[in-house]
Structures are given as structure tokens and as C-alpha cells.
Amino acid sequence: MTLDEADRLDAADPLASARERFCLPDGVIYLDGNSLGALPKSAPSALATTAERQWGADLIASWNKNRWIDWPVEIAAKLARIVGARPNELLIADSTSVCLFKLLAAAVRARPGRRTILSHRANFPTDLYVAQGLADMLAVEVKAVAPDEVLDAIDGDTAVVSLTHVDYRSASIYDMRAINEAAHEAGALTVWDLSHSAGAVELDLGGSGCDLAVGCGYKYLTGGPGAPAFIYVAERLQDELANPLQGWMGHAEPFAFVDDYRPASGMLKFLTGTPSVLSLAALDAGITTFDGISMSDIEAKSRKLSQLFVDEVEARSGNEVRLASPRDPTQRGSHVVFAHPEGYAVMQALIARGVIGDFRAPDLMRFGFTPLYTRYVDVVGAAEILAEILASREWDQPRFKARAKVT
């Protein structure tokens, strides 16, 4: 496909105007929204209002007057449509890792006698680390099997199955419904990490039988670097489960200042400390970029973008790189991974040319497509520049091989 042809696809794209909701630097093809979403145009003014008018002028009164106290549930409610849950099943809090700890602990303790947290090898590291830390505390075990062995590994000793819905490396998707059904049949619970799904893939947490989930606010939800995470607990489980990180904000009466913990009802019990108001303001701006846009349109565009990238890269550079994501677009999230023995250097050469993706060890170049702001011309342009870099061996320079602290 030529850039002109891609341009025509953009002109016909029903989501094209959503790109106007974001600040994107000139001359950059940003294909790393799966790691850090772009800045929503409304975020700086949301931050300024929150800081200057609310914090600065209204001061402590803002907790009531500007309803800061309600933001963790109010902003979560706006996420309901995006992740396919009910508003009262969601909460914004902490980081993804801390939220995972809360839900894994709650799940393990709701299944006493069962000794296994089941996950898979090469799951996103923090998911495994959190589970390992929790297992040490609760004297249970993390059983990490091969990704395709999870279904068969669910048994009567499984307390909880902890999986990432869209794999952070390959973008391969687990069949939520199948895993949930198998887990429930065995009497286990499921915790889904939706970090690479939320905002890019059409989800139906309720309809597919999900018990619990967490997700990242700073990827496709464009909530800003280190944005708070979200927690999902199916309504049917909210009474049964307990938050192990008991803090005053999850108390039934936080401002009664009594000595004994009594959990709030519903999702509020999953709060712990004081919500990070400035971060919530930015996350709200991010979630607002989805206003008026259907998740089925987002998923459809995501698949078109990623498939176009696979096709264009393979047409131009098929001998140089190897697709390391599922070939079937319905089996992928919204990013695509190509392997190359010098993937790190190739990615640095791409970045130097303004095509921003990222690298995951040992040899994977990761390219993410955010339907709200990625254009078809970006996809074709990136494939062209990658082909040039590979053909010319432009990547073969010491400056592209020196590893940065964060990759």
C-alpha cells in the first residue's frame, strides 16, 4: 500500500476525528501507546484547574466542594462502557501492581485450603512478582505453566487463575470465557490483567464470566505516566471478598475515626489510602477521549491497523524479520511484535527516524496501534522506514546498541 492509499483510508475512517483529541508531536509516528498513551489535549487544563482552582483556591474544602472524595468511583463509572462492566463494579486506585496484590490476596483467602495461584511463564513480570510475594506471605504456591497449558492445569487445588488478557509481548489473547468457565467448574476464581486490553479491545467482563480484574490507566486509556489503575470486582463477589490492604479510605465511615476497621460496602472497600487527586484528574481526561466512540469501532480499527502493519512489513521486509504475534488478527490485541536478532538496535534506529515503538528482550520489536490516534498513513510510513533501515543496515551503529536504563 502506498501512503496515498493509506491517506484515503484515513479520510474514510469514522474514528479519524478522535486524533484531534490528542497532542502528538510533528514528525513522529507514535506506535508506543501500548506503553504510554499520548497526551489528551484536555489533560493540561484539567491538571491546571485541579491544581490552581481546586487545590490552590478551594484548598481542603475541595474534598466536598469539588467531590474529590468521589472521584475514584465517579471516574471508574466512566470506564464501565469501555471495559464492559457495570459502573458499580469498578474503582480507580493505586498502581496496577498494588491492585493485583489486593485482588489476588482476596481471591486466595476466599478459597481456603486451595494452595495454588495459577499463572503462566512469561506473564508480565509484575504479575508474577506480585503473586510470588503474596504466595510467600500466605504460604501458597505460584504455579507458572506454559501459556497454552493453563486450561489443563486448573484443578481442585487452584485458588485463583491469574492471567493477562492480551500478552504484553506477543499480543496473543486468552479466551476469557473458556478460562473463566474452567476455573469456575474447578471452584477457582479468575483475576484478569487488562493492561493491554482496556481501551483497545472490546471487552465484556460480565458476559464472559470474569470474577476480578485490574488494568493500567496509562496505556490505551491515556491517563498519563504512572496513572492510577482500575479494579473490577463482579458484583456477585463484592460482599464475599476482603481487601487485605485495609486503609481508612475503604472504611465504612472514614471520617468517624474509629479504631476498628469495618469495610465499606461495594467497591469502596477496595480503596486503601488517600486517592491521588492530580493523577485522577489526568486519568479522567484520558478516559474522556473515548466519549461518543463505540468499542466495537475501536476494536475493528485496531485489527485493521495491526493487520495492515503485518502485511506491509512482511511485503517489504519479510526476509529480515519474523512475526512473533499470532497471525490471526482476532487472536491479537492492538500491538504487533516482530523479532530481529538486532531488534534493540533496529528499534533505536527507528526511533532516531521518528518511528517510536519499543523493545522487549530478547529480540522483539513492539509496535502498538491506538485506534483513537494512530492513522493508516502512520502504519504504512512506519513499515516503509523500517524497510529502509533494514535494507541499509542503518541500525548497525554503536550509538543504536548502547542500552538505555528503561527499554
Added chain:
Amino acid sequence: MTLDEADRLDAADPLASARERFCLPDGVIYLDGNSLGALPKSAPSALATTAERQWGADLIASWNKNRWIDWPVEIAAKLARIVGARPNELLIADSTSVCLFKLLAAAVRARPGRRTILSHRANFPTDLYVAQGLADMLAVEVKAVAPDEVLDAIDGDTAVVSLTHVDYRSASIYDMRAINEAAHEAGALTVWDLSHSAGAVELDLGGSGCDLAVGCGYKYLTGGPGAPAFIYVAERLQDELANPLQGWMGHAEPFAFVDDYRPASGMLKFLTGTPSVLSLAALDAGITTFDGISMSDIEAKSRKLSQLFVDEVEARSGNEVRLASPRDPTQRGSHVVFAHPEGYAVMQALIARGVIGDFRAPDLMRFGFTPLYTRYVDVVGAAEILAEILASREWDQPRFKARAKVT
């Protein structure tokens, strides 16, 4: 004291110019910096730079280029002088409650066989709730005694003593050195909550033998609503203690993406999830307001302000209110509490007149003095307005008695 006399004290105050570092609304006497510190003038531009230039333009490259990855330790290092610790003993992370969980869990697990987390009744609620939640998980017990019985209650079954240095209600101060010595003699560890101390009281965590501490970023440190907290771990304990909330950011090699957790050395292991970059930018602005100002000057002014308030309130309204803080200013933090049977309504009447303090059940009116921006005229003015409200029974109106959600 008259307002003119107070004005002369302000003119002679070596810290007077620090007030220029803050935005404070006209016509307001803000005596609630112990709950939410005022907005530093540099915070909005720090947020704008972080959002627009770093997030918006530099995008994912900011983790390296703008050193976001190092902010939790770099900003913590600036706090070292303020809390009397070494730079390598501090870290910024999560919320105070989550940080408390980390350190209490680490402490209990470092003292196997001991069954007690010792605290006191009426400690700040989240401190008790976090301990109760942890105790449930680890099958230990929280022993909450009367505040003045803590020293005697430390025994061979005490794993950790968990206290708030400056009481959030009365402002009474624990003798850190005495508690630390008694704990160490019994083989126990100490975790101090410095939320109402940091930035207002001169601290020497190392010299007084503190093992572990946490503190709030949004009170005297003026880091913004729900700012991240700080963690202190004495260098001598850093190798021994483990973070129970194991996340990728606390891994020795977070970007190696390996399956097994291996803790980073030093304080970094106490990180869990991705740092909240926007919140860190605001906290950095808050900590920077202490530049060039000695903590001994801050503590000295704190005592003068709070004592002046006690004197002026008692001179005008001694029959109406009862001092519920220690009378000796060296035994108090930087706030003062007066009890009144209708304390809630009196405080609302004060707020309606522009004097902002807060209320703590059952009958306590709390007034906080932030040495960097509270003036002597504020103190005298607040005492005058309080006296008028009490004399006129201006507080005796239904609109001042309706309880807000957040008090």
C-alpha cells in the same frame, strides 16, 4: 496581642519570605496545612512542564530523557535533610497506607515467632486498619494499648511497635528515642508514621535510632492532594527486610523482564508499581519550598505560632473552649486542638468567616500552623474571630450543624 503587634512579629520573622512561595487565597486564614498543604507557586508550572513537554512531546522517551525512572529516589533524596535521614534511606512511593503495609509486613516477617504488632488506641485510623489487615494475613495480633502504656507494653512477643510520632488529634509527640531504645532492648523493630511531623518538626531519624518510617506528602510537605508518601528504612536494615508488595519497579532488573523476582538493592526494592509521575512532579515542587530553610528555624517558628494561638484563644475564650493538646509546646507538633461541645458547628462558622481549620470527632477543633506560610497575624486574627463566634453564638445555626461527607 493585637494585630499590629503580630504584624511586627511577622516583619521580624526570618521565614516571612517563604510565604511568597505559596498561592494563598485572599481573605482566608488557612490553618489546615496539617491536612492539605497549600499550593506551591511552582507546582502548576511543574505539572504543565511534566504534562506538556515531557509526556506530550517526549512521550515514552521521558523515562530516560527526563529521568522519570529516577524520580522516586531523586525526590526522596531532597527530603533527607527535612526528615533527618540519609538520602539513600528514603524513597517516594504509593500512599501512606500502602507504605505502612509494606513496612509493617517487612518488620513482622523479620521477627518470626513474635506475635504482636504494638500500637495504641486512637492512633490514626489507617495505621490501625492497615495493621489489623496485615495481622489477619500473617496470623499475628494487633495490641492497641493506651497511648501512655506503650513503653511498658513492649515485650519479647513484640515484633514491631507502630506509632504516629505527632498525634493527629492532640498533636502530642512521642519520645522517639525512648521508644526506639525500649523496642530494641526487647528485640523489636519500630515503624514511625511521620505524617504530622515531616516538614514541621525537626527530626533526626538516624540519631534517634528509628528503624522504619512512613510519612504523608500532602500535609506540611505541600505535595498536593493525595500526594505519594515517603518510606524510610535505616541503612542497617535494608538488606534484611523484604517488600511484601513485590512489583516490577522493585526488581533488580525491571527491564530484563524475567519470571522470577529478585529484589533491587537498597531502597529501590520498596517500589512496587510504576511511579505516579504527575504526582511526583507536584510533590517535588512541594519539597522544593523548603530550599534554604533550616528545620530548626521551622520548628522554632512552629512552636511560637502554636503557643501564641493557645495564649490568644485562652485569653479571649478560655471559659468556652478547653485545650486538648499538651500545654508544653515542646510536647506538641505543629497543630493545636481545642475542644468545644459544638466543635463541628463552631468550625463551620469559622470557615464561613474565612478561618479554615478542621474538626475531629467527637468535639475537637484542629488548627494547624505551617511555618513556611502561616503568619503571626493569621494566628491572632483567627483567635479574634473564634472569640467573636463563641461570644455571639454565631455557630448556633442549622447550616453549621449539617455534617459534610468529608470533615
